[in-house]
Amino acid sequence: MTPLLSVENLSWRKVTKTGLFQKPSVFELQPVNFELQPGETMAIVGENGSGKSILAKLLVGAEIPTQGDIYLNGEKLAPDNIRERCLKIRMIFQHSQGSLNPAITLGSLLDEPLKLNTTLDSKERKEKIEQTLTMVGMLPDHAHYYRHMLSEGQRQRAALARALILNPQVLVADEPFAALDPSVRSQTVNLLLKLQNDLGLGFVFISHNLGIVRHISDRVLVMREGRVVESGKTNDIFTWPKTEYSQKIVSAYQTLTTKK
Numbered sequence: 001m002t003p004l005l006s007v008e009n010l011s012w013r014k015v016t017k018t019g020l021f022q023k024p025s026v027f028e029l030q031p032v033n034f035e036l037q038p039g040e041t042m043a044i045v046g047e048n049g050s051g052k053s054i055l056a057k058l059l060v061g062a063e064i065p066t067q068g069d070i071y072l073n074g075e076k077l078a079p080d081n082i083r084e085r086c087l088k089i090r091m092i093f094q095h096s097q098g099s100l101n102p103a104i105t106l107g108s109l110l111d112e113p114l115k116l117n118t119t120l121d122s123k124e125r126k127e128k129i130e131q132t133l134t135m136v137g138m139l140p141d142h143a144h145y146y147r148h149m150l151s152e153g154q155r156q157r158a159a160l161a162r163a164l165i166l167n168p169q170v171l172v173a174d175e176p177f178a179a180l181d182p183s184v185r186s187q188t189v190n191l192l193l194k195l196q197n198d199l200g201l202g203f204v205f206i207s208h209n210l211g212i213v214r215h216i217s218d219r220v221l222v223m224r225e226g227r228v229v230e231s232g233k234t235n236d237i238f239t240w241p242k243t244e245y246s247q248k249i250v251s252a253y254q255t256l257t258t259k260k
């Protein structure tokens, strides 16, 4: 079966010069390889600065790889065709990072990507917005709401609606659950799982929360210092971690859960 998403030798290198007399710092993401099937979830875990966000940005086209390719349904994505990438692989932006503009209604926010990326007329766009709001468990009326009128959970759903409005095939999220209180978190997780199931979406997310990783991901990519140190099925990684680093994070997680 052709994978939904296939990443081959994707690498990235950046030299940053901070000051005239300072040594430039170099960060290198060593070649990453993985495959994701429709409806599958892959978690990216690892210590701070290991390159998780860079990898997420490469997937959505926010950074250009130094080398390597991304294939969607077997078709190679041009590294600089941001428009095509935006339609098919979408980032879920967190409302906590200010992605919901407080000055415009939710309807206008959802209308923006439709105006930019589709040829739908205003009636069709209105229908699409209402349909997407319903899909994430909101009401068509919420299109008239401003950010301050939405609860924490509704804002999370709005962020999801924004990611889904262009019918993507893969969703990518950087710590999507970190800022949420536990009840909203479990609602969001359940909603995501349902949508994934209904729409066959691939989901790639970065998380430090190994409880959620274990609960929802099919596969895990463990990163350290710019390289993938281990990858595999979630159950295998949690039961038989092979590398020293994976063993360390899994045993820290197990200590935490057995203490509860």
Ligand SMILES: Nc1ncnc2c1ncn2[C@@H]1O[C@H](COP(=O)(O)OP(=O)(O)OP(=O)(O)O)[C@@H](O)[C@H]1O
Pocket: 014, 015, 016, 027, 046, 047, 048, 049, 050, 051, 052, 053, 054, 055
């Ligand atoms: N645009 C950039 N230009 C240069 N260096 C960058 C850029 N973005 C990130 N880096 C560097 O790349 C390294 C990896 O960063 P990245 O944000 O991917 O880490 P991370 O694994 O997501 O960490 P965290 O868990 O703390 O978010 C860091 O050293 C960071 O300073």
